[in-house]
Amino acid sequence: MKKNILIVEDELLIAEDIKYNLERLNYNVSGIAIRASEALTILENNSVDLALLDINIKGELDGIELGRKIRSLYPMPIVYLTSNSDKRTVERAVETEPSGYVVKPYNKTDLFTTLTLALHNSDKNEKPQEKQSTQGKGxxxxxxxxxxxxxxxxxxxxxxxxxxxxxxxxxxxxxxxVRMTVKELFEHVASGNFLRVHKSYILNRDKITGFNGKEVFIGDRKFPMGGVYKDEVFQVLDVN
Incomplete structure (x- = not known):
């Protein structure tokens, strides 16, 4: 399954060049944003597995502050792309726990390697160690x-x-x-009937109206299906 990348870069020629190279490397680009507000809108309405952020973007938030906000809202890796490699910039970036840092002008091989490792480590950390579903009668x-x-x-x-x-x-x-971790949530709703289909989404099984190998549906609403949850989704929903 192709991974979805968000590009945040206010130099459109560079953004389009990155998009072209990522698509040639078999990634899907969820969108291109030149400001933090646009990036957050794309994240809200699209499936994104990794955010590639230029640090020096225009607007109220620079790339590092955007990275901090993304990390607080979404369990996804972020990679910084910038021409700034001074000590203070690196220190600020490190505080947001990025999965990689690529200095412009970027090298396609370095970019590909950084994204591949970031996504691999994210998938590894995402892999559930316990059942990601509940089946109760509460x-x-x-x-x-x-x-x-x-x-x-x-x-x-x-x-x-x-x-x-x-x-x-x-x-x-x-x-x-509510302030609560995913583990605490599953303990809290153990008597319910819920199923995790993606690192960001846990659905009420009784509300699911359809699914395929990539998405799960509740009415007209679509939810991405994470690869590490696919087997359990098919098993729980009793698909042979």
Whole structure:
């Protein structure tokens, strides 16, 4: 399955050159952004496995601050691409725990090697060590939302989305944000009926309306299927 790369680069000729080379290397480019706001919109609406970020982008956030924000919202690797290799820039970049750092003008071989290693290590860390599904007969659970324990019916939950140390609870009628790890979430909803289909998405199995080898559907909403979860998805949904 092709990996999806987001390119954030405000020099469009360079961005298009990177896109061309990545596609020749059998990657899919989810989008090109020249500002942080555009990058976040692409991330919100597309499947992205890795973000390739130029540090010196225009706008309120530079590439490093964008990288910090991405790391807080999405469990994906980031790689910096920049002409700046001074000590302070590197120190700021290191604070965001990137998976790689490529200095411009970039070398295609170095870029390919850096992305390949970053994605390989991400897949390795993503590989589940335990079952990523629950199958119980509970009807509800309490979540602490803005300081108050709130009862949520399992039947009203569509899916969970991981966001760093937080979990978004997407329900019929709205979204709640709770501070919780994925491991804690699975322990918390053990009596429910949920299935992890991607590093970022855990779906209510009763709401799933269809799937194929790449995506899972809840009505018109599409969710990417992570390769390391595919076997369990097919097994849990009883597909031979």
């Amino acid at each position: 009807k509800s659970v309490f979540f602490k939302v803005e300081g108050t324990y709130t009862k949520v019916l399992f039947d009203n939950i569509l899916f969970f989305r991981t966001a760093g140390n937080y979990i978004e609870i997407h329900k019929i009628g709205g979204v709640d944000l």
